[in-house]
Amino acid sequence: MPIADVNGQRLYYEDTGGTGPVIVFSHGLMMDHAMFAPQVDALRDRYRCITWDERGHGQTAVDQPAPFTYYDSADDLSALLDHLGIEQAILAGMSQGGFLSLRCALTHPEKVRALVLMDSQAGTELEEKIPAYQQLIGTFMEHGLTQQVGDTIAQIILGQDFENTESWKAKWREFTPANIANNFQTLATRDDVTDRLPEIHCPALIIHGEADIAIPMERARLMADKLPDAELVTVAGAGHAANLSHSQPVNQALEAFLSRL
Template identity: 55%
Template sequence: MPFAAINGQKLFYTDSGGEGKPVLVFSHGLLMDHSMFDPQVAALKDSYRCIAWDERGHGQTATPGTCAPFSYYDSADDLAALLAHLGVQQAVLVGMSQGGYLSLRCALTHPEVVRALVLIDTQAMPEDPALMPQHMAMVQRWVQSGMDDGMAATVESFILGNHWDGANEWKIKWKQVDAANLVQCFTTLGQRDDISQKIAQIQVPALVIHGSDDRAIAPERAKAMVQTLPQWQWVEIAGAGHAPNLTHPAPVNQAMTQFLSTLA
């Protein structure tokens, strides 16, 4: 399995390959991993080189029992370094939620590697202050007592919506999350800075996709972001929650395909 030793991390990634193809790099959301983009990789790999990776504290990159403090700027550095490791000069950054946070910061700090952005259910503002205390209270219960079925159902509803057929696979993964990684990843989430004014500096095209029923990030927060980005397209996925690329892949893939076709 491919790992890259980068910035003191052992980053896990997948790479569909394809010499000369335009490159897409997929960055997942909090509590998820690279596999959340399987529907997009399957649909796009014939035309694009698709790279998906596990971020710090997640998936096969996570080290059980420890997770050093990090910011999304560190994750942005990881992403740029991973592209360099793979010999990729420029890529379209596809980021969902947390993956969008680091992708936006990568576009600010490493603009030379970014061809365009696809931002899925993300925002430029800090975490909603009304939500963060609930998040941390849940984390403390999770660390102390483990994730029970009720908590798993709550997380499911926030990320995947209700009654999605593939939810059980993710609930199994969540119950196995290491406590140290869980705490640090939520701490990073809560401590991120407000870049809502800085993103006016981003000059590449951006496709912003958002689920109409997202409870984790209200659509209004994403709409505030697009009003600042210089070049943007907005696509709302009707009936979708926080992870429409998983639960509603067909309209997301269609929107991505159309957007990517416009890039020279």
């Protein structure tokens, strides 16, 4: 099993290998490396695709997690690149994967060739959403993945008609209360890096589902306006995990962007 012992963590990762440009995919909250299977399948013949499980998720999660920030996760990503002998990569992140990718671009700019930000944002969570999230997480921690909790999480992340919802619910049942609490604390208390976006000069592609109920479209437009070299692609009909539910238009936008680098 590929493990990188770096930065005080044991990071699980998968690497297609090859000599093409390197793309590192970073997943969203409650997800893992497997969420980028449609992108890896489409790109692996021309690009070296790396996916990994972030702190508190998948095969990187530990029983007694320590508090962390997305700057710590950005350092994890940088250390993973060092572990693999990669000097520079394209960082593609979905939601919280975008949070840590932005922070990696701010703290390790020399390692970032370009950014792809999928259904992500530079700001903090909307204050009016926090109480509902806290209630959902509290119920999840106390009672496990009930039908209502599972359906609510699936609706937020995957959308109404996603065909592989049950496979993701099976993964969510494996989350421990300690990791649920720790991951949500990191999400809810992150800082706002909107005003620092002009510091990021690498090319950026912002992909956002027009029906994303987790992060409003306005947040994507704000990133596109603030980043010096950014383009925005809206995915019609897509929700939060547009790269999964609407992989074809996402892959088309991604490949067009990569071809111009």
